[in-house]
Amino acid sequence: xxxxxxxxxxxxxxxxxxxxxxxxxxxxxxxxxxxxxxxxxxxxxxxxxxxxxxxxxxxxxxxxxxxxxxxxxxxxxxxxxxxxxxxxxxxxxxxxxxxxxxxxxxxxxxxxxxxxxxxxxxxxxxxxxxxxxxxxxxxxxxxxxxxxxxxxxxxxxxxxxxxxxxxxxxxxxxxxxxxxxxxxxxxxxxxxxxxxxxxxxxxxxxxxxxxxxxxxxxxxxxxxxxxxxxxxxxxxxxxxxxxxxxxxxxxxxxxxxxxxxxxxxxxxxxxxxxxxxxxxxxxxxxxxxxxxxxxxxxxxxxxxxxxxxxxxxxxxxxxxxxxxxxxxxxxxxxxxxxxxxxxxxxxxxxxxxxxxxxxxxxxxxxxxxxxxxxxxxxxxxxxxxxxxxxxxxxxxxxxxxxxxxxxxxxxxxxxxxxxxxxxxxxxxxxxxxxxxxxxxxxxxxxxxxxxxxxxxxxx
Numbered sequence: 001x002x003x004x005x006x007x008x009x010x011x012x013x014x015x016x017x018x019x020x021x022x023x024x025x026x027x028x029x030x031x032x033x034x035x036x037x038x039x040x041x042x043x044x045x046x047x048x049x050x051x052x053x054x055x056x057x058x059x060x061x062x063x064x065x066x067x068x069x070x071x072x073x074x075x076x077x078x079x080x081x082x083x084x085x086x087x088x089x090x091x092x093x094x095x096x097x098x099x100x101x102x103x104x105x106x107x108x109x110x111x112x113x114x115x116x117x118x119x120x121x122x123x124x125x126x127x128x129x130x131x132x133x134x135x136x137x138x139x140x141x142x143x144x145x146x147x148x149x150x151x152x153x154x155x156x157x158x159x160x161x162x163x164x165x166x167x168x169x170x171x172x173x174x175x176x177x178x179x180x181x182x183x184x185x186x187x188x189x190x191x192x193x194x195x196x197x198x199x200x201x202x203x204x205x206x207x208x209x210x211x212x213x214x215x216x217x218x219x220x221x222x223x224x225x226x227x228x229x230x231x232x233x234x235x236x237x238x239x240x241x242x243x244x245x246x247x248x249x250x251x252x253x254x255x256x257x258x259x260x261x262x263x264x265x266x267x268x269x270x271x272x273x274x275x276x277x278x279x280x281x282x283x284x285x286x287x288x289x290x291x292x293x294x295x296x297x298x299x300x301x302x303x304x305x306x307x308x309x310x311x312x313x314x315x316x317x318x319x320x321x322x323x324x325x326x327x328x329x330x331x332x333x334x335x336x337x338x339x340x341x342x343x344x345x346x347x348x349x350x351x352x353x354x355x356x357x358x359x360x361x362x363x364x365x366x367x368x369x370x371x372x373x374x375x376x377x378x379x380x381x382x383x384x385x386x387x388x389x390x391x392x393x394x395x396x397x398x399x400x401x402x403x404x405x406x407x408x409x410x411x412x413x414x415x416x417x418x419x420x421x422x423x424x425x426x427x428x429x430x431x432x433x434x435x436x437x438x439x440x441x442x443x444x445x446x447x448x449x450x451x452x453x454x455x456x457x458x459x
Contacts, residue, residue, distance in 0.1 A: 111176070281321055
């Protein structure tokens, strides 16, 4: 209903805007020349487009509040919001108890269909009924992924208005929710439940896999191999953007990570970060961060991405573990970069201007993630020019030291090198940059991972 009403009102608003445009333009431009008519028409179009966008936004906000934040549906909305921050089965069970059982007066049966095992059941007559368990296994074993509704006889029904409850299937894990007033919920909430449930299971699988390796294996190469699986094997082909990356861990297991995630035809999320410390704990956090961001639906909401990553790290309860992180939302249509810099070594934009090649630093606008309370998350936006080069690097680049203890980023030639060599293809630039790091460190051992991501906006 929510989708139908919003679509109807959107079409109505569009018709009203077109009607106003058709009426106002001739009235306002009767005495004008042809050029004046064009000017009036253009102004009217811009104003009415603004009216159209603002009206739709206000209508959507009102309807969303009406349908999802009031009445019974708000309970499932709260459950969806809680699911986004669940990382373990324990977190999921807590969400069951606190929202679906306590607030929504529901009964939960969480089943592993492969083992025919009850992972969790509510302490109610239905939840503890062996006959109900047997019937669910008989009816729905081997069911494909999705969200479905059942009646009082546990038979499938197509309309949630006639249902006794619903169940969510992802792989072999089925979650059955018995709730009398499912019929009063808005239908738009159910696809959201399925999506967040599936995302939760992916997060949980990642955590269990890395903990299992840590528990049973002393072969660090296995951990490193698993960790590398979270890094892109190949950078995606992005229209109007030239990409290159370099990754060299100090030891087999690294805390550095990077990724390039296309959002749509014009927008791409650039990601580079570094987890505190080294070893298994850093690798575990790195895997959690990358996987959390990959499975998020709203990757273009940078503040939400940061807060979700923050919750994921804190949920691991690993002492003194945090990450610095750079997130850049590159929009080649608007020619701009929106970014959050959570205490990374300043990323750079190198631009060709009338005054010559110039460097802009993308300074920190957010604290480190995963250990401190995040009061505010700054999101800044900068305009881009054709040919701009975005350089993101871990501190293993700028802070690599020579025998005299001088860091590369503090040398007189560092900025000149970046300005001059960034003119060419990004892969050549990256190769020269990595060569410079090792040349500067000649005679000394590297003390940190070296990770670089370069994006060039093509002219």
